[in-house]
Amino acid sequence: MLLADLVETHAAVAATRSRLRKRELLAEALRTAAAGGAEEVEIVASYLSGRVRQRRTGVGWRSLAELPPPADSPTLTAAGVDAELERISVLSGEGSHAARSTAVASLFGSATAPEQDYLRDLVVGEMRQGALDSLLLDAIAAAAEVPVTTVRRAAMFSALSGPIAQAALSGGAAALEDFRLEAGRPIRPMLASSAPDVAAAIDKLTGSDVDTELVADAKIDGIRVQVHRRGDDVAVFTRSLDDITDRVPEVVEVALALPNDVFVLDGEAVALDAQQRPRPFQETGSRTMSRDGAALRNEVPLSVFFFDVLHLDGDDLIDAPAAERFAALARVVPPDLQVIRRTSSDAEEIQAFFTELVAGGHEGIVLKDLSARYDAGRRGSAWVKVKPRHTLDLVVLAVEWGSGRRRGWLSNIHLGARDGDGFVMLGKTFKGMTDEILAWQTERFLELETHREGHVVHLRPEQVVEIAFDGLQRSTRYPGGLALRFARVLRYRDDKTAAEADTIQTVRSLAAPS
Numbered sequence: 001m002l003l004a005d006l007v008e009t010h011a012a013v014a015a016t017r018s019r020l021r022k023r024e025l026l027a028e029a030l031r032t033a034a035a036g037g038a039e040e041v042e043i044v045a046s047y048l049s050g051r052v053r054q055r056r057t058g059v060g061w062r063s064l065a066e067l068p069p070p071a072d073s074p075t076l077t078a079a080g081v082d083a084e085l086e087r088i089s090v091l092s093g094e095g096s097h098a099a100r101s102t103a104v105a106s107l108f109g110s111a112t113a114p115e116q117d118y119l120r121d122l123v124v125g126e127m128r129q130g131a132l133d134s135l136l137l138d139a140i141a142a143a144a145e146v147p148v149t150t151v152r153r154a155a156m157f158s159a160l161s162g163p164i165a166q167a168a169l170s171g172g173a174a175a176l177e178d179f180r181l182e183a184g185r186p187i188r189p190m191l192a193s194s195a196p197d198v199a200a201a202i203d204k205l206t207g208s209d210v211d212t213e214l215v216a217d218a219k220i221d222g223i224r225v226q227v228h229r230r231g232d233d234v235a236v237f238t239r240s241l242d243d244i245t246d247r248v249p250e251v252v253e254v255a256l257a258l259p260n261d262v263f264v265l266d267g268e269a270v271a272l273d274a275q276q277r278p279r280p281f282q283e284t285g286s287r288t289m290s291r292d293g294a295a296l297r298n299e300v301p302l303s304v305f306f307f308d309v310l311h312l313d314g315d316d317l318i319d320a321p322a323a324e325r326f327a328a329l330a331r332v333v334p335p336d337l338q339v340i341r342r343t344s345s346d347a348e349e350i351q352a353f354f355t356e357l358v359a360g361g362h363e364g365i366v367l368k369d370l371s372a373r374y375d376a377g378r379r380g381s382a383w384v385k386v387k388p389r390h391t392l393d394l395v396v397l398a399v400e401w402g403s404g405r406r407r408g409w410l411s412n413i414h415l416g417a418r419d420g421d422g423f424v425m426l427g428k429t430f431k432g433m434t435d436e437i438l439a440w441q442t443e444r445f446l447e448l449e450t451h452r453e454g455h456v457v458h459l460r461p462e463q464v465v466e467i468a469f470d471g472l473q474r475s476t477r478y479p480g481g482l483a484l485r486f487a488r489v490l491r492y493r494d495d496k497t498a499a500e501a502d503t504i505q506t507v508r509s510l511a512a513p514s
Helices: 003-015 019-034 038-048 078-089 096-109 113-124 133-144 148-155 161-176 198-206 249-257 281-289 322-332 347-359 435-447 504-511
Strands: 191-194 214-219 223-230 233-238 262-271 302-312 341-344 364-369 379-386 390-401 410-419 422-429 449-453 456-459 464-469 471-474 482-485 488-492
Touching: 003 019, 003 038, 003 078, 003 113, 019 038, 019 133, 019 161, 038 078, 038 133, 038 161, 078 096, 096 113, 133 148, 133 161, 148 161, 198 214, 198 347, 198 364, 198 379, 214 347, 223 249, 223 281, 223 302, 233 249, 249 302, 262 281, 262 322, 281 471, 302 322, 341 347, 347 364, 390 422, 390 435, 390 504, 410 435, 410 464, 410 504, 422 482, 435 449, 435 456, 435 488, 464 482, 471 504, 482 504
Parallel strands: 191 379
Antiparallel strands: 214 341, 214 364, 223 233, 223 262, 262 302, 364 379, 390 410, 390 456, 390 464, 410 422, 449 456, 464 488, 471 482
16 A cells, blocks of 8 residues: 555545544545555554554654655555664664664655655654544444444454454454453553543532542552563553563562462552652653663662552453452552552542642542443543643743644744743643644744744744643753643733743742652
């Protein structure tokens, strides 16, 4: 299948707001890919979901800032691109940087201008076309003419949608039955929706039934871990279902010390300080993101806390209500290895619990419906997270031309805090921007333009924007030494001048432990 065909599908999906039409377009592309064989279906499904099959390619925005002249006509195939990205991903050792640069230039030089834009977004994970995983699963069902419930059930037990598409289009519903919960094979984690505060979260779960008992779990600022044990074999997977077993030996030791021989547990691994408060997130992340994570054990020891059990000694529990799963968890995991948990129907008690946890350095709470099943791979309404919202008034220092759905608009804004007579950058974001905001800021920022570097438009530092964020982390990338976590635009502040924006000293005070 030509890459150009995928580019056309991407553009058509982005151009329509109709979910039904999006599904039809994706299903049509999958049927076309099926003519090229099972592997081509897997590749195309992965690309339609907005990701490449390689976990890491070593190719980032910096290396794609300036591309070679585009090709005049399309010749690239999806399978050919996948093979080249696979070759690039395994380059290592002396001379690998130069070899990677040469390979990237060759690949992008073989692409037409629309293909270059598509490939760049795909490789760096910036594909924005509304073809989310849920929509793609519906399209797989339509293309293979199998029940969507069968596809969704199989998807619970697969890290990627590509293998699901491959099985469905080559073997139908029978092939999808091979996807099931097995200790040692990761399943997609259940995710929580969000609420702005405790009261809204309670209302989201209970509605008018104010006497309903809920479970409130501490939301720990760590790494989501799924721990599988079968006898003496233990495997540990991240939220994205990467296998990190070798990097977290202390988690493996905890699993082997538990009394049951076969289980699948859901939890969080976190580095704690001497006062048992979470250390900065990067320190926890260093243990799981580095291949040498185990070597950091003495420097950054990890603790693990579990909040759910999905399988126990031959019994699958994902369809059991949460109350039953939590009771099973209490039988296998001692209290000191469980998340801090409170069960209550009293809103004031839950609010006090939230306040206590935040004061102790945790992110907030996750409220859970005791009657709900474990909805693997879905962000449903049975779990609702609440975190304190921080805001800052910052200045826009530069902005990047958008791509994909945001092509033609100035999109990703560079955020700065006041630092003496100048400004220091704290990060970038395009989160929270509606089409109306994108249109407005494109006009506004072109008025403030001072010069350009590639796709980046530098601005006079005049426009103030109110930014919400979840926390701060240390950063060597930005000169202020800090970066915003999960920054998003709340509103532009035309009522404030740049001289009234928050200072880097204010930001640093927020980062200091209380």
